[in-house]
Amino acid sequence: MGRYVFEGKVISGSNIGDKVFIPRLSLSPxxxxxxxxxQRKQVPLAVSFAMTINKSQxxxxxxxxxxxxxxxxxxxxxxxxxxxxxxxxxIKILIIDEDGEDTTVTSNVVYEEVFRNV
Structure with a gap:
């Protein structure tokens, strides 16, 4: 099955932990x-990379x-x-609010205890 179907695991969203299967598709112009x-057979996947903000400097x-x-x-x-x-x-920015809905606003969190001994 490995040559014809990719198996994956959902790591975010409402279906965390679910197994998903992505089949190879037959494409004909x-x-x-x-x-x-x-006919061409292709798996509908795109390679992507992720890095932390600090590593992107x-x-x-x-x-x-x-x-x-x-x-x-x-x-x-x-x-x-x-x-x-x-x-x-x-650039694309996805911001999620406390209710799990998309929003256009985010807050800058400041921990006051950091400044107590300054």
Missing amino acids: SDVVIPFKF EQSLKHVGAYLPTHVFSHIQLYIAVLRVTSREG
Whole structure:
């Protein structure tokens, strides 16, 4: 089955821990100009990479996605994530509120106890 189906495990969202199976698909072009039919088999997956905001320093990237499931601990983290992208069109930010809904606002968390002995 390994040559025809990929097995995965959901790591976030409402179905955490569920096993998923991604089958290989048969693709046939619908172009009538080609005088013959051919079929290509392909698994609908795209390779992607992830890194922490701190590891992204001194990197320039065409596409940056920031997932913020909680408030930003330090505004410099969000600043660095946004600063890494080379164009405005290349950044996507997903912010989740306390109810699990998408939002456009996040808070900068400040722990006052850090400043007590300063």
